[in-house]
Amino acid sequence: xxxxxxxxxxxxxxxxxxxxxxxxxxxxxxxxxxxxxxxxxxxxxxxxxxxxxxxxxxxxxxxxxxxxxxxxxxxxxxxxxxxxxxxxxxxxxxxxxxxxxxxxxxxxxxxxxxxxxxxxxxxxxxxxxxxxxxxxxxxxxxxxxxxxxxxxxxxxxxxxxxxxxxxxxxxxxxxxxxxxxxxxxxxxxxxxxxxxxxxxxxxxxxxxxxxxxxxxxxxxxxxxxxxxxxxxxxxxxxxxxxxxxxxxxxxxxxxxxxxxxxxxxxxxxxxxxxxxxxxxxxxxxxxxxxxxxxxxxxxxxxxxxxxxxxxxxxxxxxxxxxxxxxxxxxxxxxxxxxxxxxxxxxxxxxxxxxxxxxxxxxxxxxxxxxxxxxxxxxxxxxxxxxxxxxxxxxxxxxxxxxxxxxxxxxxxxxxxxxxxxxxxxxxxx
Numbered sequence: 016x017x018x019x020x021x022x023x024x025x026x027x028x029x030x031x032x033x034x035x036x037x038x039x040x041x042x043x044x045x046x047x048x049x050x051x052x053x054x055x056x057x058x059x060x061x062x063x064x065x066x067x068x069x070x071x072x073x074x075x076x077x078x079x080x081x082x083x084x085x086x087x088x089x090x091x092x093x094x095x096x097x098x099x100x101x102x103x104x105x106x107x108x109x110x111x112x113x114x115x116x117x118x119x120x121x122x123x124x125x126x127x128x129x130x131x132x133x134x135x136x137x138x139x140x141x142x143x144x145x146x147x148x149x150x151x152x153x154x155x156x157x158x159x160x161x162x163x164x165x166x167x168x169x170x171x172x173x174x175x176x177x178x179x180x181x182x183x184x185x186x187x188x189x190x191x192x193x194x195x196x197x198x199x200x201x202x203x204x205x206x207x208x209x210x211x212x213x214x215x216x217x218x219x220x221x222x223x224x225x226x227x228x229x230x231x232x233x234x235x236x237x238x239x240x241x242x243x244x245x246x247x248x249x250x251x252x253x254x255x256x257x258x259x260x261x262x263x264x265x266x267x268x269x270x271x272x273x274x275x276x277x278x279x280x281x282x283x284x285x286x287x288x289x290x291x292x293x294x295x296x297x298x299x300x301x302x303x304x305x306x307x308x309x310x311x312x313x314x315x316x317x318x319x320x321x322x323x324x325x326x327x328x329x330x331x332x333x334x335x336x337x338x339x340x341x342x343x344x345x346x347x348x349x350x351x352x353x354x355x356x357x358x359x360x361x362x363x364x365x366x367x368x369x370x371x372x373x374x375x376x377x378x379x380x381x382x383x384x385x386x387x388x389x390x391x392x393x394x395x396x397x398x399x400x401x402x403x404x405x406x407x408x409x410x411x412x413x414x415x416x417x418x419x420x421x422x423x424x425x426x427x428x429x430x431x432x433x434x435x436x437x438x439x440x441x442x443x444x
Contacts, residue, residue: 052083054340059089060114060327061096063295065361072357077347084340086112104128109332111341115156117147117325121234122405124150130331132157134342136350139367143399147325150402156328157349160363162289163323163389164216166191166307167296172284176201176208183307184316188221188249191285191310195258198284207260210268210277210286212253213418215411216324217287217309221246223320223397224312229411234404234443240436243414247428250421262422274299290388291326291363294381304381306388308395320397323389326363364389409442 060070067090074086089110091099097119103109109128123129132154137145140158148156168180176198181190195208202208219229225245228237253259260268260277268276273292277283279299288296290306297304311319329348331341348354355370360382365371375386403411417435420426426434 053085054083054337055085055087056112056335056337056340056344057089057110058086058112058344059096059100059110061091061093062361069358069361073348073354076351076353076357077344080347081340081343084344086344104332107334109334111332111335111337112344113330113332114159115328115330117328117400118403118408118411120148120156120328120330121150121402121407123330124153124155124402125405128333129155130333130335130338130341131155132331132342132345134339135346139350139369141366141368143396144323144325144366146399147323147402148328148330156325156330157345158325158363158366159329159348160291160326160358160360161323161366161389162291162326162363163321163392164220164309165288165290165293165388166285166309167278167288167293168285168305168307169278169281169283169300169302170305171302172202172206172281173198175204176206176284178208178284180307183310185314186310187314188310188312190314192249192252192256192258195253195285196256199257202284206282206284207264207277208258208284209253210283211259211265212287213250213265213415213422214287215414216289218246218414219322219400220309220320221249221312223322224318228400230401230403230407232401236410236436236439236443240432243432243436244429247418247421247431250418251428254422254424259422262419265422266419278304289324289326289363290385291360291382293385294360294379297381306384308392316392316395319395321392321395322397322400324400325366360385404443406443410439413438413442 058074070090071088074088078085100109100113115123135154135157137157144158144161147158148154166183173180178194178197178201180194198206198208215229222228222238222242225242227242231237259265273279273295278286279296281300281302287309293304293306308316308321309319329345331345335341350367350370352370352373355365355367355374356377359374360378364386365374371386375383378386413435417426417431421428421431
């Protein structure tokens with residue numbers, strides 16, 4: 016069975032298990048504590064060793080304030096996290112608290128696997144940031160940190176290639192292509208102008224700037240085959256101009272850890288990332304990196320339709336036997352100043368405005384630059400991005416895979432768009 020098929024099977028099993036669990040036990044069964052009154056919660060997350068150690072400090076701080084609640088960490092890397100979680104949910108053994116991603120939030124919420132977080136205070140969150148965790152009007156997740164899609168640049172590589180970037184408030188997609196191609200051409204050390212520009216976030220920005228969207232609030236695609244053809248035609252332009260590496264290099268880069276990817280190893284002059292990754296990439300590259308806006312279709316940042324993304328969410332299992340304690344812990348992670356000063360910007364800029372103000376003086380220069388960027392683009396935001404529907408992760412994977420077929424020059428943009436749409440529609444059911 017393929018990885019994709021395994022994930023689909025596991026999520027279907029998780030759905031069935033969740034339905035049975037809710038039917039038999041309900042969503043809020045009475046907490047079961049040990050003989051001394053202590054409650055133990057399981058908490059799962061993904062990330063680097065640095066994040067694991069920092070998250071343990073968060074647990075320690077919470078336990079110090081709440082001596083009758085113990086939190087047991089379960090963590091790993093991104094690659095195996097979702098298969099493990101799907102299996103745990105299917106076997107009715109889900110962690111009480113779950114670090115959640117937007118790509119999977121809709122799937123787990125719609126299948127009854129998540130607890131509605133009615134008792135977490137979101138009064139200090141911007142409404143768009145708070146609403147990012149809602150599915151069908153119910154709060155199934157709380158933003159752990161705020162991100163935006165950015166273009167990161169290595170000034171030393173650009174200087175060596177003799178290229179000066181256009182103003183990021185006015186550059187267009189065509190100008191991005193030309194600048195990246197010029198970096199590739201001007202480099203004498205095998206540097207590529209840009210890493211891949213093919214993820215779902217750049218694609219969604221492209222669609223939004225063309226009056227469309229990746230997904231709609233009712234769980235359907237907000238674009239058609241012709242729109243996707245246009246996106247793939249842009250990929251072909253990047254390929255032909257040599258603005259981006261060959262498809263084989265992009266494939267290898269996509270599976271590498273962040274600190275081994277092209278920007279981190281000083282092989283790409285430009286690359287698209289989420290804003291909270293600036294600090295780690297700067298450290299890995301050993302070079303000061305600059306943060307820039309993505310391009311727009313008309314050369315106006317005001318119409319670029321930027322959006323805030325929750326870097327991750329805090330969610331909880333609908334089967335937890337300790338819903339009150341779980342929500343107390345999530346509230347601590349989201350709203351406690353001490354927690355914010357421990358986490359700083361590892362999971363993005365804090366969503367709680369009070370916590371954000373408290374941590375700003377403590378941020379590294381890179382994280383402070385990220386926070387400044389988040390504030391700068393606040394007047395340039397488009398509509399909030401809806402929570403992706405069930406099946407969206409498989410659909411997005413298909414869009415990326417057929418985009419690579421264009422980069423390998425094995426399919427035309429139109430043929431790739433037709434195949435991708437057929438597969439993606441099947442994924443959404």
